[in-house]
Amino acid sequence: MFKVTDPQGNSIVLTQECWKKHICVVHTEMRALLNTVQQTLIAPDYIYTSKSSPNSQLYFREYLDPRLNCRYIMVAVHRKADSTKGYVQSAYPVKSLSNGGTLEWKKK
Numbered sequence: 001m002f003k004v005t006d007p008q009g010n011s012i013v014l015t016q017e018c019w020k021k022h023i024c025v026v027h028t029e030m031r032a033l034l035n036t037v038q039q040t041l042i043a044p045d046y047i048y049t050s051k052s053s054p055n056s057q058l059y060f061r062e063y064l065d066p067r068l069n070c071r072y073i074m075v076a077v078h079r080k081a082d083s084t085k086g087y088v089q090s091a092y093p094v095k096s097l098s099n100g101g102t103l104e105w106k107k108k
Contacts, residue, residue: 058098
């Protein structure tokens with residue numbers, strides 16, 4: 001679907017399989033938000049390392065849309081240890097920032 005570079009210089013890929021067979025099926029509200037997912041990775045407001053999965057980073061971007069009843073779009077990215085390449089695992093709207101991880105990066 002796409003390949004982008006995040007603010008930390010990491011390469012992130014969203015595969016067609018992940019988009020069509022996971023995100024659009026499990027998180028149907030995201031179907032029209034492919035560009036929003038891409039922008040969340042390119043220009044996030046926050047990046048957290050997941051507490052439950054240390055090889056996953058959680059990208060958050062503020063997205064106020066009353067139809068989704070959320071404050072942020074969150075994109076989960078899996079990256080092998082010491083790798084600068086990651087793959088999108090999921091993307092969905094959330095009401096608040098991660099309480100289950102460590103803040104790694106914040107937009108200035």
